[in-house]
Amino acid sequence: MLVTLNVSKLLSPLPLAAWTFGSSGMLLWGFAALLPIVIHLWSRRKYQRVSWAAMDYLLSAVQKHARRIRLEQWLLLSLRVLILLLLALALADPMISWFARPGGASQGEPRRHFVLVIDGSFSMGAEQDGVTRFEVAKGVAEKWIRSARQGDGFTLVMMTNPPQIVIRAPAFDVEDVVRELKDLQLPHGMASLEAMVTELEQLVEQVRRDQPRLEETVIGVFTDLGETTWKGVADRRLAERLEQLAKNSQFQVVDVGRPEIVNVAITRCQLKPDWITVRQEVPWEAEIRNYSKRAITGQRIDFWVDGQRVHQQSVDLEPGSQVTVGHR
Structure with a gap:
C-alpha cells in the first residue's frame, strides 16, 4: 500500500x-x-589558592x-x-509582521516593494467640496495598500523639501501602513522633485540589498503635478534619472489634481514710488496670475488698509495669464 x-x-x-x-x-x-x-x-585567573588549616572546616561546608x-x-x-x-x-x-502563507492565485507570484510617495507641496491643500488634494492622494494610496498581495512590503515617503521618510524599512502589516498614512499632515511648504528622486534612488537600492526576497519594485507618486514642483522635469539630467527609475521599477505618477479648481494667486504686491512722505497718496500695484486650466471671468480684487476695504475691481483672466492691477 x-x-x-x-x-x-x-x-x-x-x-x-x-x-x-x-x-x-x-x-x-x-x-x-x-x-x-x-x-x-x-x-x-586573578586569584591564587593558598592552603590554610583553619579554613578546612569552612571548605568542607x-x-x-x-x-x-x-x-x-x-x-x-x-x-x-x-x-x-x-x-x-x-x-x-x-519590527515583526505576521501574515498568512500565500496560496491559491498568489502562489508563485513575486513579492513586491511598494514605494508610496505623497506630494506635500502647498498646492496639495487646494479644496473642492471640502476635500483637499492631499486627502484625495492619501485615499488613492490606501486603495493601493489594500489591494496588494500578501507578502508585499511598503515604504512611505512625503515629497517635501527635503523629503521625509515616514517608513524606511519595508513594513508588511497593512493596518500599520494605513495608520501611518492617515497620520500624515500637510506641511504647507515647498517640494523638491530632484531631492525626491535622489531619496528614491537610495531607498530602492537599500531595500534591494536588505530585502532581496522583494523581487519587484513599484513606485507610486501621488501628486497634483503642480508647476512649481514638476518644472524640474525639463532638466535633461533629472529626466534621465526619472527614466532610469522607470526602467528598474514600475514607476507610476497618479494625478490627483482637479483642473476645475480655481487657482489664482497674487504673485507681486508693492508700492510704486521708491519713497513716501506724510499726507501723500501712495499708489499700489499688484500682479494676479491664473494657474488654472480654464478662463476666469469677473475675478474680484479687493484692496484693504487697516482692516477696511478701500478699493474693489474685477478682472478677466485667461488660462496661465497674468494681469497687473493698481490703486491710488
Whole structure:
C-alpha cells in the first residue's frame, strides 16, 4: 500500500513572519554581551589558592553546596549576557509582521516593494467640496495598500523639501501602513522633485540589498503635478534619472489634481514710488496670475488698509495669464 502526504496542504495554515530592523547597525552592540564572560574568565585567573588549616572546616561546608553555588553563578552570568543582548535588540528597533502563507492565485507570484510617495507641496491643500488634494492622494494610496498581495512590503515617503521618510524599512502589516498614512499632515511648504528622486534612488537600492526576497519594485507618486514642483522635469539630467527609475521599477505618477479648481494667486504686491512722505497718496500695484486650466471671468480684487476695504475691481483672466492691477 502506497501512502502519499500533501505537505503543502499541511503547511498552508501556518503563519509566516517578516522580521526587520529599523536600525540594523545597532545589533553590533550585541558584542557587548561578551563582556560578562570575559570578566568571569579574568576573575578566575586573578586569584591564587593558598592552603590554610583553619579554613578546612569552612571548605568542607562549601563543598557540600558547591553544585548549587556553581549553578547560581552560571545563571547570574547568563542573565547578564541576556540583558545586554536584549538591549542591543531593542536599540535595533525590531519590527515583526505576521501574515498568512500565500496560496491559491498568489502562489508563485513575486513579492513586491511598494514605494508610496505623497506630494506635500502647498498646492496639495487646494479644496473642492471640502476635500483637499492631499486627502484625495492619501485615499488613492490606501486603495493601493489594500489591494496588494500578501507578502508585499511598503515604504512611505512625503515629497517635501527635503523629503521625509515616514517608513524606511519595508513594513508588511497593512493596518500599520494605513495608520501611518492617515497620520500624515500637510506641511504647507515647498517640494523638491530632484531631492525626491535622489531619496528614491537610495531607498530602492537599500531595500534591494536588505530585502532581496522583494523581487519587484513599484513606485507610486501621488501628486497634483503642480508647476512649481514638476518644472524640474525639463532638466535633461533629472529626466534621465526619472527614466532610469522607470526602467528598474514600475514607476507610476497618479494625478490627483482637479483642473476645475480655481487657482489664482497674487504673485507681486508693492508700492510704486521708491519713497513716501506724510499726507501723500501712495499708489499700489499688484500682479494676479491664473494657474488654472480654464478662463476666469469677473475675478474680484479687493484692496484693504487697516482692516477696511478701500478699493474693489474685477478682472478677466485667461488660462496661465497674468494681469497687473493698481490703486491710488
